[in-house]
Amino acid sequence: xxxxxxxxxxxxxxxxxxxxxxxxxxARTVKNAVTPRPVKQVSRAAYVVTHPIGAAExxxxxxxxxxxxxxxxxxxxxFSSGARQPAEANGAVGGGIRANEAAAVLERMNRLxxxxxxxxxxxxxxxxxxxxxxDPKPFVAREWERRKGEASWWQRGRRKQIRTEAxxxxxxxxxxxxxxxxxxxxVRQGAADAAWSALCRGEHSAVMTAIRGVFHGTPTPAIVLNxxxxxxxxxxxxxxxxxxxxxxxxVTPTGRLSIKAWPKTELxxxxxxxxxAYLLSACRxxxxxxxxxxxxxxxxxxxEADVRREVLFxxxxxxxxxxxxxxxxxxxxxxxxxxxxxxxxxxxxxxxxAKGDVAADVLPLLTPAKRRGAP
Numbered sequence: 001x002x003x004x005x006x007x008x009x010x011x012x013x014x015x016x017x018x019x020x021x022x023x024x025x026x027a028r029t030v031k032n033a034v035t036p037r038p039v040k041q042v043s044r045a046a047y048v049v050t051h052p053i054g055a056a057e058x059x060x061x062x063x064x065x066x067x068x069x070x071x072x073x074x075x076x077x078x079f080s081s082g083a084r085q086p087a088e089a090n091g092a093v094g095g096g097i098r099a100n101e102a103a104a105v106l107e108r109m110n111r112l113x114x115x116x117x118x119x120x121x122x123x124x125x126x127x128x129x130x131x132x133x134x135d136p137k138p139f140v141a142r143e144w145e146r147r148k149g150e151a152s153w154w155q156r157g158r159r160k161q162i163r164t165e166a167x168x169x170x171x172x173x174x175x176x177x178x179x180x181x182x183x184x185x186x187v188r189q190g191a192a193d194a195a196w197s198a199l200c201r202g203e204h205s206a207v208m209t210a211i212r213g214v215f216h217g218t219p220t221p222a223i224v225l226n227x228x229x230x231x232x233x234x235x236x237x238x239x240x241x242x243x244x245x246x247x248x249x250x251v252t253p254t255g256r257l258s259i260k261a262w263p264k265t266e267l268x269x270x271x272x273x274x275x276x277a278y279l280l281s282a283c284r285x286x287x288x289x290x291x292x293x294x295x296x297x298x299x300x301x302x303x304e305a306d307v308r309r310e311v312l313f314x315x316x317x318x319x320x321x322x323x324x325x326x327x328x329x330x331x332x333x334x335x336x337x338x339x340x341x342x343x344x345x346x347x348x349x350x351x352x353x354a355k356g357d358v359a360a361d362v363l364p365l366l367t368p369a370k371r372r373g374a375p
Contacts, residue, residue: 098258102249105259109270112243115219116277116327120288123199123210126192131181133174140170202292204228214289220281225365230294235365236282238302238312241271241350264347271350272341275300275312276331280324287319294319299362302352309366310352314339314359 143166151158198206207227211234215222221237247259248266262270282298296319300312315337323329334340342351355363 099256101247102257102259105245105247105249108245112274113277115281116273116330118218118220118281118284120214120285122288123214123291125196126189128185128189128192131178131185134177134181136167136170136174138170139173140166143169199290200292202229202290207232207290207292210289211286214285215282218281218285220278220285222282222285225299227290227293230292231297232286232290232293232295233297233299234282234286235299235301236278238275238278238300240302241267244270244274264349268343268348268350272334272343272348273328273331275341275350276328276334278330279313279315279333280327280330283317283330284324287324299365301365311358311362311366312350312352313337313341314353314362 144163147162147166148159150162153159195206199210204227208224211222211224211227211232223235223237225233225235227233244262244267246262248262248270250258250260252258279298279300283296286293286296295316297314297316299314302310302312313334315333317333322333339353339357342353343349344351355366358366
């Protein structure tokens with residue numbers, strides 16, 4: 001059976017189109033010997049997902065050899081290796097349904113955490129484009145159409161004079177249009193410079209408008225509560241843990257990619273990471289929109305069924321302190337801040353802060369949204 005399997009494998013491998021193989025380094029044998037088993041399991045699971053051609057070939061080889069993995073002893077009793085039994089019991093062997101479900105879960109988690117990878121372009125001094133020269137030909141054509149009826153077709157001298165006058169008229173109109181465009185550009189540039197100066201000085205209305213504008217049309221549900229000078233206060237509406245997938249991906253003992261129920265600790269850690277991504281996105285957007293800001297106060301509010309709001313964190317951060325380019329920095333901030341996440345119990349559950357622990361200026365934000373409206 002071993003010889004037959006090698007022959008079938010070689011035939012199928014040759015028939016499958018694939019790029020040219022590269023020779024492996026002889027040291028790979030030593031590397032495989034010292035690689036821990038969990039690492040090998042993860043590598044095998046990743047191969048099944050990322051190399052569908054190889055996985056399909058393995059299925060064809062197994063079908064050609066009648067099951068492949070099962071062997072029969074001399075007494076006629078069939079048996080299989082113990083490593084395959086748990087994989088078959090979990091349904092991981094065959095159509096790859098669990099692997100597809102795991103890939104879907106990973107994709108959903110990737111979409112949720114994408115908010116923490118969002119980047120905002122730093123605001124720049126506005127520059128209004130210079131006016132360009134105006135082409136006189138349209139003016140000349142219109143003037144000729146208007147005046148060509150003043151002379152009959154045989155009055156060549158008169159018609160030539162009219163064309164000359166139309167050409168002079170068009171050139172004058174083009175010069176005037178260009179001068180007006182330059183005046184308009186200067187007015188617009190002056191207004192833009194004034195707005196930029198106000199933003200750099202940290203004027204209240206300018207900073208408020210800039211921060212609101214940067215979050216408009218983005219996945220970050222941020223609300224600017226107050227802004228001016230070097231300080232701004234922003235509230236972020238946070239989702240609940242129900243947005244996470246019902247199951248988490250994992251690798252089975254046989255190295256297959258599959259899914260399983262969330263352990264409480266890992267579920268709470270994943271939710272904390274999502275909240276950190278929301279915090280990081282709010283900070284990046286505010287830093288990019290207002291160059292005058294050096295300090296931010298970010299209040300995380302979770303709304304439950306549109307009837308009440310809870311405070312999950314109330315932190316102060318500084319532009320000059322922190323690795324804001326790292327996508328996991330938001331989680332670090334929430335772990336270290338005094339009023340970061342309120343995590344309790346052995347599983348580190350994320351709970352809302354009690355009203356007694358919330359600052360007085362935050363209490364009005366906890367009013368039911370349907371009764372008061374959005375802030």
